Amino acid sequence: xxxxxxxxxFQVLKTGQSMTLxxxxxxxxxxxxxxxxxxxxxxxxxxxSASEGTTDKGEVPNGxxxxxxxxxxxxLRLESAAPSQTSVYFCASSGQIEQYFGPGTxxxxx
Amino acid sequence: DxxxxxxxxxxxxxxxxxxxxxxxxxxxxxxxxxxYKKYPAEGPTFLISISSIKDKNExxxxxxxxxxxxxxxxxxxxxxxxxxxxxxFCAARAVFSGGYNKLIFGAGTRLAxxx
Numbered sequence: 001x002x003x004x005x006x007x008x009x010f011q012v013l014k015t016g017q018s019m020t021l022x023x024x025x026x027x028x029x030x031x032x033x034x035x036x037x038x039x040x041x042x043x044x045x046x047x048x049s050a051s052e053g054t055t056d057k058g059e060v061p062n063g064x065x066x067x068x069x070x071x072x073x074x075x076l077r078l079e080s081a082a083p084s085q086t087s088v089y090f091c092a093s094s095g096q097i098e099q100y101f102g103p104g105t106x107x108x109x110x
Numbered sequence: 111d112x113x114x115x116x117x118x119x120x121x122x123x124x125x126x127x128x129x130x131x132x133x134x135x136x137x138x139x140x141x142x143x144x145x146y147k148k149y150p151a152e153g154p155t156f157l158i159s160i161s162s163i164k165d166k167n168e169x170x171x172x173x174x175x176x177x178x179x180x181x182x183x184x185x186x187x188x189x190x191x192x193x194x195x196x197x198x199f200c201a202a203r204a205v206f207s208g209g210y211n212k213l214i215f216g217a218g219t220r221l222a223x224x225x
């Protein structure tokens with residue numbers, strides 16, 4: 001039982017490159033989330049998926065797209081990376097009350 | 111505007127003493143409040159929660175207090191241990207039709223417990 005897994009753990013991109021962050025959960029949760037964490041700003045919601053087949057924008061969606069591939073997997077795509085997207089990205093899935101987080105992806109855009 | 115605020119970016123406490131972390135919120139519609147603990151290079155881990163209809167919840171060394179009239183909650187850690195040194199995030203939960211929920215996080219408080 002791995003909980004929430006994320007790949008990759010680290011990534012360095014050049015401005016304009018694209019990449020996809022992968023997330024999977026094995027807890028049979030319906031809802032999944034993508035957050036970014038920047039110094040002094042806590043975690044901010046990028047996109048969420050209330051259930052398989054649905055996705056919605058969160059607080060900071062610009063520059064990102066998501067895909068809810070199936071109940072387990074929820075990916076985040078950066079089509080044209082910008083230095084402002086340098087951050088730590090966390091995926092989460094939702095239990096009864098709390099959300100469970102993955103270990104994070106540290107992304108640097110140069 | 112920030113709906114959840116943690117006004118103290120850092121806190122230093124001696125081992126064995128009480129740590130008190132504070133959090134303020136603005137929206138009365140939140141149904142749960144949660145505390146998460148985060149170590150460097152790891153994801154946040156859930157610590158304790160409290161329903162908006164309660165004023166106290168206790169789990170071992172951790173107690174959360176909720177003051178609804180003041181829109182304030184606090185996390186007490188007694189006794190504090192060096193392993194408690196981490197960043198603590200306060201979060202408030204909003205539930206939407208369809209049964210999904212969103213968490214709104216504060217900026218975090220870095221707790222350092224020293225011998």
